[in-house]
Each structure stands twice: as C-alpha cells, then as structure tokens.
Amino acid sequence: MSYRRTLRQEVGCTGIGLHSGRPVQLRLRPAPAEHGVRFRRVDVGVEIAATLGNLSRQDHATTLCQDGVSVDTVEHLLSALYALGVDDVLVEVDGPEIPILDGSAAPFVILIHEAGLRPLQVARQHLKVLKSVEVTRGGKWARLCPAEHFEIDYAIGFDHPLLRHQAMTFRVSGRSFTEMVAPARTFGFLREVETLRRNGLALGGSLENAVVIGESGVLNKLRYEDEFVRHKVLDAIGDLALLGHPLIGRLEASKAGHALHAAVAQKLLATPDAWELVAGSSAPRLDPALPSLRPAEA
Numbered sequence: 001m002s003y004r005r006t007l008r009q010e011v012g013c014t015g016i017g018l019h020s021g022r023p024v025q026l027r028l029r030p031a032p033a034e035h036g037v038r039f040r041r042v043d044v045g046v047e048i049a050a051t052l053g054n055l056s057r058q059d060h061a062t063t064l065c066q067d068g069v070s071v072d073t074v075e076h077l078l079s080a081l082y083a084l085g086v087d088d089v090l091v092e093v094d095g096p097e098i099p100i101l102d103g104s105a106a107p108f109v110i111l112i113h114e115a116g117l118r119p120l121q122v123a124r125q126h127l128k129v130l131k132s133v134e135v136t137r138g139g140k141w142a143r144l145c146p147a148e149h150f151e152i153d154y155a156i157g158f159d160h161p162l163l164r165h166q167a168m169t170f171r172v173s174g175r176s177f178t179e180m181v182a183p184a185r186t187f188g189f190l191r192e193v194e195t196l197r198r199n200g201l202a203l204g205g206s207l208e209n210a211v212v213i214g215e216s217g218v219l220n221k222l223r224y225e226d227e228f229v230r231h232k233v234l235d236a237i238g239d240l241a242l243l244g245h246p247l248i249g250r251l252e253a254s255k256a257g258h259a260l261h262a263a264v265a266q267k268l269l270a271t272p273d274a275w276e277l278v279a280g281s282s283a284p285r286l287d288p289a290l291p292s293l294r295p296a297e298a
C-alpha cells in the first residue's frame with residue numbers, strides 16, 4: 001500500500017512571470033491529506049484547485065481559474081509535483097502566474113528536494129486506465145490506453161528543418177523524470193516571438209528561460225539533442241496531473257499540446273467504464289540525484 005505525501009517543510013523562490021515579465025514570489029507549503037494541489041493567490045486571497053474542471057486557457061501555457069481569479073503557467077510545477085509523487089501541497093503565489101525560472105521543471109525538482117517529502121496517514125488511490133480513449137484534431141491526436149505503469153509515447157513534428165520529427169518513449173518515475181525530462185526547457189520560434197509580444201504574451205521570455213529556434217538554428221545551447229520532445233513530455237505530465245490521481249496507463253500523443261492533453265484527460269474521466277480507482281503498491285522515490293543542467297555534448 002502507498003500513502004499520500006506532502007512536503008516535509010515549506011520552501012520558496014522568486015522569479016519572473018513568462019507572460020507578464022513581472023517578478024513573482026512562490027511558496028510551497030505542506031498540506032493535510034486529501035487537500036490535493038491547490039494554488040493560493042495571496043495578492044487577492046483566492047484559492048484555485050488544480051483540477052480539470054478549473055482549466056481555462058491552454059494556448060501557450062496551462063491556466064487554471066476559479067471564482068474569476070486565474071493562475072497561469074502552472075504546468076511545469078504540476079509536472080514536477082506529479083512525477084515526484086507530491087499529492088497534497090498548497091502553492092502560494094503573489095501574482096497571476098507561476099515564475100518561469102529557467103523554462104524547465106528542474107528548479108521545482110530542486111525545491112521539492114529542499115523541502116523533503118512526508119507520508120500522510122491516508123492511502124493514495126491510483127487512476128487506472130481500463131479502455132483506450134482518443135481525441136483527434138486535424139493531424140494531431142492524443143490517446144490514453146491501458147498499461148502496467150505510467151508511460152508516455154510522444155512524437156512531435158513542426159514545419160521547421162530542425163524539428164521535422166522527434167519521438168520519445170518514457171516510463172515515468174521520480175528518477176527518470178529527474179534525469180531525462182525535468183531539465184528540458186520550453187521552446188519557441190523566433191518568428192512567433194513578435195506576434196506573442198504584440199498580444200501581451202512572453203514579455204518575460206528570453207534566452208535565459210526558453211530555447212529559441214531561428215531560421216537557421218537554435219539561438220542557445222541545447223541540454224539534450226532532443227530537448228524539444230522531452231519538454232513536450234514534461235508538459236504532458238503536468239497536464240495529466242489535473243486528473244488528481246497518479247496515473248496507471250499510457251499517453252500516446254502526436255503533435256499534441258496542452259489543449260489536447262487536457263481534452264483526452266477530460267474524455268477519460270467522462271467515460272466511466274474507461275477507468276477505475278485502485279490502491280497503488282508504490283509511490284515514486286525521490287531520487288537522491290538532482291537534475292543536471294549541463295548542455296548536451298556537441
């Protein structure tokens with residue numbers, strides 16, 4: 001039997017919001033069993049639960065909204081919490097978005113290490129996929145299928161010579177996440193940066209927190225040759241965290257993004273015979289190794 005877990009102690013950090021460009025303070029606080037993951041906007045005194053029902057926008061990041069108050073860019077933090085098995089935590093933030101930090105989930109893994117984990121006296125329930133569900137939009141699709149473990153099989157393809165095709169098959173564990181996925185940074189195309197800024201987005205974006213792809217190459221050093229697909233896996237884990245339970249099943253996705261990840265998760269929950277809650281036998285270990293932020297060998 002595995003037990004729900006929270007943080008052993010409070011931790012925090014400060015960073016810039018990717019879209020607003022403003023400084024944000026973040027604190028992660030221990031929470032009681034069954035609290036789940038909740039965000040508290042301390043500047044306006046509203047709490048927002050990390051659930052699929054509170055999803056609002058999912059274009060360039062995942063936004064949660066409750067009682068008319070939102071919190072943006074939650075997916076990298078949710079991904080680290082979900083992969084490392086933190087079930088119950090209160091996330092305090094003093095503005096409308098989670099700091100982007102270096103554009104990956106590695107700083108959140110380091111924060112969770114600093115806090116440590118504490119088991120709670122309540123068994124954790126896993127969400128086991130029993131029947132495949134699929135969502136298709138144009139040439140893009142995402143499918144959740146039965147599997148023995150939490151696995152992801154992801155392929156991307158963009159209309160750019162550097163990014164025609166990358167694929168990754170990944171079994172999610174605390175260790176594999178820390179080593180292979182957490183340091184992968186968010187990415188964007190130089191040609192799209194101007195459009196984003198005109199729409200008031202990515203005002204805090206820079207080469208410090210995103211991999212930027214120009215016409216002839218990448219403007220900064222990559223951490224992995226296939227950092228792009230690894231980041232998509234990171235995003236997908238963060239979006240699936242909104243299921244509210246550790247997943248036993250496989251996500252298969254092609255050219256998908258936040259909206260499709262959420263749509264397939266919603267479709268699963270809306271299909272009662274496609275899943276069940278089961279007692280889990282193990283929780284992810286907090287691997288002693290911290291994520292490496294070194295660039296890939298040339």
Ligand SMILES: [Zn+2]
Nearest residue numbers: 075076186235
């Ligand atoms: Zn991302």
